[in-house]
Amino acid sequence: MSLRSRPVLDRKHRPRWQDELRTQQLTVIAFAVAIALALGIFGAAAWNGYWESHFRPVAAVAGTTYDRADLSERERIMTAEAISAITELQAQLGGPRDELIQQQIDSISQGFNSLTTNAAQSLVDRAVLSAQVDEFGVSVSDAELAAGLADRLTLRELVNANLILVEALPADAEPDDEPTDAQRAEAQAAAQATLERVEGGEDFATVAAETSDDFTASVGGSLGWFEADDPAYGEYFDALADADEGDLVGPIETERGAAVLELVTRREATSEGGLGEVLRAQGVDEATYRDYVRGELLVDQLHDHFEDEVVTATAPQQRVAQIFIAAPVSGTVVPQERSRHILVQPDPELEDQAEATDEQWDAALSEAGEVQVLVEATDADWFTIAEEHSDDTGSATRGGDLGWYDPANPGFVPEFAAALAELGVGEVSDPIRTDFGYHVIQKSGERESPQAQAADLVEQLRADPDTFAEVATRMSEDHETARDGGELGWVAPYQLSAALEEAVFGLSEVGEISDPIDAGTEGITIYQLLESSDGVEIEDDRLEQIRSSGFDRWLDDEVRAPVETWIDPQFASTTA
Template sequence: MRLRSFASLGFMLLMALTPLVALAQPQPLDRIVAVVNKDAIMQSQLEDRVTQVSQQMASRNVPVPDEDDLRRQVLDRMIVEQIQLQMAERANVSIDDTQLNAAVRDIAKNNDMSLDEFADSLEADGMSLAAVREQVRREMLLRQVQQSQVASRVNVTDREVDRYLEQQGESSDTAYHLEHILVSLPESPTPEQVEQAQAEAHDLYRQLQDGADFQQLATADSDGEQALSGGDLGWRRGDQLPTIFADVVPQLADGEVSEPVRSPSGFHLVKRIETRGGQGEQKTVVTENQVRHILIGTNPNRNDEQAESLAEDIRQRIAGGESFAELAQQYSDDDGSALDGGELGWVRPGQMVPAFEDAVDDMSVGELSQPVRSRFGYHVIELEDRRQQDVTRDAQREQVRQTLFQRKVNDELEAWTQEIRSGAYIDNRLEDSQQ
């Protein structure tokens, strides 16, 4: 069994997985192609990444640009990645093995494989699971940095959600497949820089009107995050369009390219590839469980074995007729629920840690659980009631909140990328050698 195209794994592996270079092959002398603050990017690292990106583009039928253009684009992405990894190091951000193992298992699952089958397929394709794990860890670090730095700037208020629902009513039932080219601007650009970027964007627009291939131009010239995917933004529902495209895309015909659109991060060209209707709003019903629990955690005076033993003793006392509420007030380490006799009220899927939720799902109303282990300690759980609840309105509001949040994040991301670049010391020696 061979591994499917990595394109099916999403962007996380598109840029992360780098083929191993056979040690037996003679290696040319290495050199530094860029210095990013205190770190160097080597020619060998760049060439490995260029090879990998070329293979990915070919597998997705994205036209490969001129070799120098591709090398420049790849190095530019590597420079931005290196800045973010340095930010992660300074902030002591790390990915523990539990998170990493879960991510790798998800990748294997997305390819309909067990972890062992995934490892075998990687080996057959000349890669090792250990190498892939480190590349995935690296990509997860980048995502965490972006989440902490960009998402922390974004807030969506209840009033914004209300206003959106008033203006839009139900969610848009139209989705658009889009491609995108960005001609970026530096932070606080001069009038000359704006004029130059605008002229470049109009030149690209002219080339596209004359029949140039959008994906090839995007790969060679776009400063956007999706440049090495041919500028492909994928499918976006009408209510999920970036703010700057919300008024532009619906006015385009399929196959049409917009004129340059200005934003703080630069000038954008967007192409509407295809349109399809959505399914509209659907009723959302979830199972809610009314539960109470007693949490026995570990501490300097109570190890894991002692915590489990105490939890089992409490469970037996409840089963023998003692008051759940009184024992919760006396023993529970969950301060938030202990004073209420361990009551957690009605909880929905996703609100509790997985081990707790899995145990409740398997319980019958009135049942008392065995001690359930989670990262917080040992839980003794009682399922008091269960019901089906229509949460359509709540789900709609949450969907709108996430839509507005993602719009704001997308608007911020390009500007943040330019900001961190302008604040870093970058010595791009590849550009010097190509001049």
């Protein structure tokens, strides 16, 4: 046997069929590789798209990650709630409050522009609250959850009615006037007369147009649709409780007088349609929505905790005075001046003072001279003087203050601007005549910038704290407190913003002056401590205001802040 290798033919002597076969084999291999690459690229792209829409992390709370599928689910829930609310509002159009209803529809519709960011924040927020419930001892019971679900999934009872209202008070009554028994009896009798006209066959809309004192008289008394807790028409809803369509009810005594009602139609409360139907269309199942509502109800529970345990009727407080410096209207800060004036017009009833007589102009000049004497007095009270003498309704309640202006372009009429340019700070002009009347003007301040002004004031006040009230009256741009020497009164926790509260409660000595607190576009504030107490009762109105406005800050500071969170910047709100 021979072990020699088979002879290998060189390419020159190789048969042609072998070359063709080799070429075909290489071509097939190339096509196979290309197809494999294409399938790989396509598969990778498909997987990447699927991963992006389902598994991409969008947020994390305390180690738990939420992906794009979670976000999409939250978007569908919020979309369903918005669509349901808009649909319900649209069904109520066709009455005298259409403009208000349309504003509500537009407001809800605007939310679609930020749906994804709102949904991402909602995911994080509810996860944070769920993680913190034990810390604050709050929970949502099964009964509370069932009630919350029923409230959201049930279309409430609505009525559509017409109204004839007879006011008990005359048209020229003061806002605080209360009707007498005789006036109420007279209104009842007048309302009874309108009822008898309608019962006698007259058209309700015609009688309403002729006799009703309500603004709906112009539309035949139509109230449109309203529900039981309607702030304006709730009492009418109760009166129509047992009425059938077309029934007349009344006269009933109301806060304003006496009313006659006609029930046009009624929609009974129902769980059919409404939000439940929209949720199903959005692919949201009952269990998912139940979990969502539980998270929403946690906010209510935490709000109750805030009211009952955090903001109590008696709390440590600081009594302070303030000087407020408003931020400039324009973005560019230039050297500015400030002025105030008292305007005395010849005839305030005239739109054009050129129509006033010479005698009226002379009388105005005489009064302006008297005003000049008053404001030049050492203890001049510009607030009182302006309220008593100034015919400039815009500045009379602000002590005549005209605010800060650019001296190079003050924006005043020429005569006024020329007189002002001649004054030094604190100086008062003689009466200056313009087309508006006679002005007594004082240049009340000048500054390089609000920040420079605040720094100068703090330095001045710390050198002489006893002048705070006088300086506040003259310089503060919060006119309500300025007239009282800047006194703001007692301040409790969560009454102010975090930065302002920190400054107020950072004061420890009576008379101490705070650093300026610059809140950017919200202005600059300087405080002086007047009194401190470990426990002062908070009056009801202020307590209600704190419980309302302070809740979100408490949530941020005490509930959300301790929990580590992350939101993908693509889905994060730019205003959060």
